[in-house]
Every structure is written in C-alpha cells, then in structure tokens.
Amino acid sequence: MFKLLLIEDDSSLFNEIKDRLSQWSYDVHGISDFSKVFQEFTEIKPDLVIIDIQLPKYDGFHWCRMIRSHSNIPIIFLSSRDHPSDMVMSMQLGADDFMQKPFHFDVLIAKIQATLRRVYNYNTEKIALKTWCGATVDYEKNTVSNETGLIELTKNEIFILKLLIEQKNKIVSREDIINDLWDDKRFISDNTLTVNVNRLRKRLDEIDLGRFIETKVGQGYIALEVEYQ
Incomplete structure (x- = not known):
C-alpha cells in the first residue's frame, strides 16, 4: 500500500479526496499544523505528496522547496488559480505533475498511478x-x-x-x-x-x-x- 501525503487545508475537499483515494487502497495522511508541514512530512515519510498552492502560513511553493532540498519524492500540485505561471513555477521547483481545480477525480487517480509506476517501477x-x-x-x-x-x-x-x-x-x-x-x-x-x-x-x-x-x-x-x- 502506497502512503500519500495530501497537503490541503480545505477540510471538506481533503476528506472527499481522502475517501476516494482510500477506495483505491491508498494510505492517505493529512497535515495537522500548517506551520510545520515539513516536520510532519519527515515524520510521515510518504511515497508521494499532493500539495495545494494556497495554504495558510506559507504557500505550497515554499513547502515544495523545503521538500525538494531534502528529497526527490514525487510531488503533484493542486491549484484553484487559473494562472499559467503556477504550473510553470511548480515544474521549475521540481514538481512531477500539476492539476487545476476543479478536477475530475478519475484524472487525479490516473496521474497518481502513472507517477507511482514511473517512480517506483522503472528503476528495477x-x-x-x-x-x-x-x-x-x-x-x-x-x-x-x-x-x-x-x-x-x-x-x-x-x-x-x-x-x-x-x-x-x-x-x-x-x-x-x-x-x-x-x-x-x-x-x-x-x-x-x-x-x-x-x-x-x-x-x-x-x-x-x-x-x-x-x-x-x-x-x-x-x-x-x-x-x-
């Protein structure tokens, strides 16, 4: 079972995504303190991170930089803003993929599955x-x-x-x-x-x-x- 860290401050959206991902047998974790995202990331040790751009305290770009300075774990960004620059910035920071809200859940699953296959299978x-x-x-x-x-x-x-x-x-x-x-x-x-x-x-x-x-x-x-x- 892959362990996913979903960094999303909208509790209703977080619960909806978590429930849907759990149906696909993913072990989904969230963040309890958005001022300590990196600390919780290191404690959870996920296989993949899904992170929203707009977060309390610091935005998703900040936490992506922190994660990338210590890990090459796959990262998928979520954004409710319709700014092409968000996708460009995400990729420049080392994200593996990007999704615009609102999104179709089947597309999110496809992106997660493709990323996990690519990252954890091709090195064999x-x-x-x-x-x-x-x-x-x-x-x-x-x-x-x-x-x-x-x-x-x-x-x-x-x-x-x-x-x-x-x-x-x-x-x-x-x-x-x-x-x-x-x-x-x-x-x-x-x-x-x-x-x-x-x-x-x-x-x-x-x-x-x-x-x-x-x-x-x-x-x-x-x-x-x-x-x-």
Missing part, C-alpha cells in the same frame, strides 16, 4: 548505471557525475534523460516522451514537457552537459553522444 531494470558523454548516469540514485561534479535530478528529469540517452544521437519525439512519462497525453500539457526539459538542461549545465541535449523544433529532443578519452 538490471542496468542501473549508464555512461554518457564521459559522465556516469545512475538511474537508482538519480545522479549524473563527471570530473566537473555531481548533480541530483528529480524523478521526471532522470526519466527524461534516460529516454534520450537510451536512444542517443536519435531524435525522440515530444509525443513519445509524453506518452512514456505520463502514460496518457490527455492528462498533460505540451508546455509541461518543455518546462521539464529546460529544467533538466539547466541542471546539466552545472556539469557542462546541457549543450548535449538539443531541441529539434517541430520534432522533439536528441541526446548527443561524444567520445571522451
């Missing part, structure tokens, strides 16, 4: 390490390291990188990435993928690898391979 492959452009990519630890340094990626970032370098020097279409990453492209916007790839490239820039992920306008993305001595 026999090959955990991959060499790319002189760097070592560790699929289990979600890290990329070379002589310049080491970076830790989010689940989405490492998954996208894996898709690209497993087909190095070949264009991987945006549609294929979306289908593999979110299972059903109806549940994700094209802009979300753009934000995720841009964030991945920015992280790779820290160890001088961002330039090897290229955008092919109208086609998709390609991970270039170069030989290192």
Whole structure:
C-alpha cells in the first residue's frame, strides 16, 4: 500500500479526496499544523505528496522547496488559480505533475498511478548505471557525475534523460516522451514537457552537459553522444 501525503487545508475537499483515494487502497495522511508541514512530512515519510498552492502560513511553493532540498519524492500540485505561471513555477521547483481545480477525480487517480509506476517501477531494470558523454548516469540514485561534479535530478528529469540517452544521437519525439512519462497525453500539457526539459538542461549545465541535449523544433529532443578519452 502506497502512503500519500495530501497537503490541503480545505477540510471538506481533503476528506472527499481522502475517501476516494482510500477506495483505491491508498494510505492517505493529512497535515495537522500548517506551520510545520515539513516536520510532519519527515515524520510521515510518504511515497508521494499532493500539495495545494494556497495554504495558510506559507504557500505550497515554499513547502515544495523545503521538500525538494531534502528529497526527490514525487510531488503533484493542486491549484484553484487559473494562472499559467503556477504550473510553470511548480515544474521549475521540481514538481512531477500539476492539476487545476476543479478536477475530475478519475484524472487525479490516473496521474497518481502513472507517477507511482514511473517512480517506483522503472528503476528495477538490471542496468542501473549508464555512461554518457564521459559522465556516469545512475538511474537508482538519480545522479549524473563527471570530473566537473555531481548533480541530483528529480524523478521526471532522470526519466527524461534516460529516454534520450537510451536512444542517443536519435531524435525522440515530444509525443513519445509524453506518452512514456505520463502514460496518457490527455492528462498533460505540451508546455509541461518543455518546462521539464529546460529544467533538466539547466541542471546539466552545472556539469557542462546541457549543450548535449538539443531541441529539434517541430520534432522533439536528441541526446548527443561524444567520445571522451
């Protein structure tokens, strides 16, 4: 049974979501003190976090930053505001997905199931390490390291990188990435993928690898391979 932390201050909505998720055999926990969200997160140790943007004390972005500074656990944002910037900010902070309120519960379930499958199943492959452009990519630890340094990626970032370098020097279409990453492209916007790839490239820039992920306008993305001595 997966343990979910639902950070939602609307008690009626919280109870409705909790009841529906419990019917799918998820163990759902809430927050008792919204000034101590991170403390309760560390105590609960969930497998996935669902967090509203508008919260008392501090907003969801604040708590996402706190969580991301210590964990790569998957995070799904909820928002009642109709601001495209909310989704962009969520993805830039390392969220795995985003939902606009009001939402259809079946869509929320689909997003949760796809995220849990992606995060907790794909690492079971026999090959955990991959060499790319002189760097070592560790699929289990979600890290990329070379002589310049080491970076830790989010689940989405490492998954996208894996898709690209497993087909190095070949264009991987945006549609294929979306289908593999979110299972059903109806549940994700094209802009979300753009934000995720841009964030991945920015992280790779820290160890001088961002330039090897290229955008092919109208086609998709390609991970270039170069030989290192």
